Amino acid sequence: MECCPTELWLKIAGLACTDGGRTGCALSLVSREMRALVGPVRFTSISLTTEEQLHAFSALLSSPGTDSSPTIRHLLVYLETQAEHGSDLDTSxxxxxxxxxxSVAAPTVVTLAVHGIRFDLIPPRLPFPSLHDLSIDSTDYSTSLTSPHFTTTRRLHIVRRTFPPHPDFWPDLTRFTPLLTHLRLSCVARDGSVPRFLRILLDVPVLAPSGPMGATDAYAPGSEHARRAAETAARLPALRRVAVQPLLMRVRGMCGTPRIAHGRMLVALDAVARACAEGRGTxxxxxxxxxPSYRVDEAxxxxxxxxxxxxxxxxxxxxxxxxxx
Structure with missing residues (x-):
């Protein structure tokens, strides 16, 4: 180490500590000198995929030997057990x-993914001034967007967990993520409001029904729904790239009404997507x-x-x- 400038070691460590925390921990065990050297970049990226890891990292952040304001730029928390069992667990x-x-990561985190856990329980006024990419679960599309934390977020990925959708999802986006440029919705099912709103957001003309599942993808002209959707879309001027991943539903044992509603949603989404691809939109x-899900390995x-x-x-x-x- 004596033959290499500290600045170069720090650069090397910064490039190495992007694997979720393993390299940072390993380097910290080499020697006291190396531990001190990698300290500023040790927590650059942190991946926590078990309850034990989450508790251990929380305790580490409170330990006397840890920097009180570490730089955490990339954070993943995915608790698969909780995602599977939901409210059956004591999660306090x-x-x-x-x-x-x-709370520790908020000032510096740029890329944040939280799945399988109640993200909406974070302190209500906690700011995320550097957050660019956010991926979260939502039980109703909207519960995770309960206060203005995300005013710098550009790309948002939301994974649906329950049905039906929350009626204020789109208005909430305008209040809590006003600078969005990209939106991905995963595990979407039986939600006709998605293609109807996206048609207005992306300036796609009203499309004629098509196929046996055909149903209008537009709100009734002049209706209150159409007016509110247009007002909401106008407050998301930068959001022009949208991706929707439908839920792959089990047909066996599924009654007719949900299956028809899901099929109509798929037809309407495909119609809006084709219109955009043909240049009939903005x-x-x-x-x-x-x-069927957004698994921990995918996340x-x-x-x-x-x-x-x-x-x-x-x-x-x-x-x-x-x-x-």
Whole structure:
């Protein structure tokens, strides 16, 4: 170490500490000198995918030997067990640990993914001044957007967990993420309001019904719904790139009404996407192949890609519909 300038070591460590925390921990164990050297970049990227990791990292941030204001630029928290069991678990200690970690990370985090855990329980006035990419769950599209934390966020990915959708989802976006340029909605099911609003947002003309599932994708002209949707869309002037990944639903055992509603939503989404591709709109809509869930391996792969400068949750969009930028 004596033969290499400290600045060069710090540069090397900064490039190495982007794998979710393993390299930073390993380097810290080499020697006291190395631990002190990597301290400023040790927590550049942190991946927490078990309750034990979340609790341990929360405790580490409170330990006397840890910088009181560490730089955390990329953070992933995905608790698969909680995502599977939901309200059946006692989550008070988990929620407390998450709030602590997010409170420490908030000033510097740029890429944040939180899944399988109640993200909406964070302190109500906690700002995220550097946050660019956000990926979260929402039980009703809207519960995770309960206060103005995300005024710098450009790309938002929301994974649906329950139905039906929250009626204030689109207005909430204008209040809490006003600078959005990219929006991805995953696991969307039986929600006709999505293609209807996207038609207005992306300035796509009213489309005629088509096929056996055909149903109008537009709000009734002059209706209150149409007026409110137009006002809401006008407050999202930069949002012109949207991706929707429908929920891959089990047909067996599914009664007719939900199946028909889901089919109509798919037809309407495809129609809006085709119109955008043909230039009959001012943005793009990419309809991704259906998926039954957004799994921890997908979330981590997207997050690692974003940490490395890639498109993250938008990788699939680029592969199917062209560049996400």
């Amino acid at each position: 200690s988990i929620d407390s640990a998450l709030c602590h970690v997010l 943005g793009t809509l990419c309809v991704l192949p259906g998926s 981590r792969a997207d997050w690692v890609n974003a940490v490395g400068g890639g498109d993250g949750a938008w990788r699939a969009v680029g592969a199917k519909c062209g560049a996400a930028e």
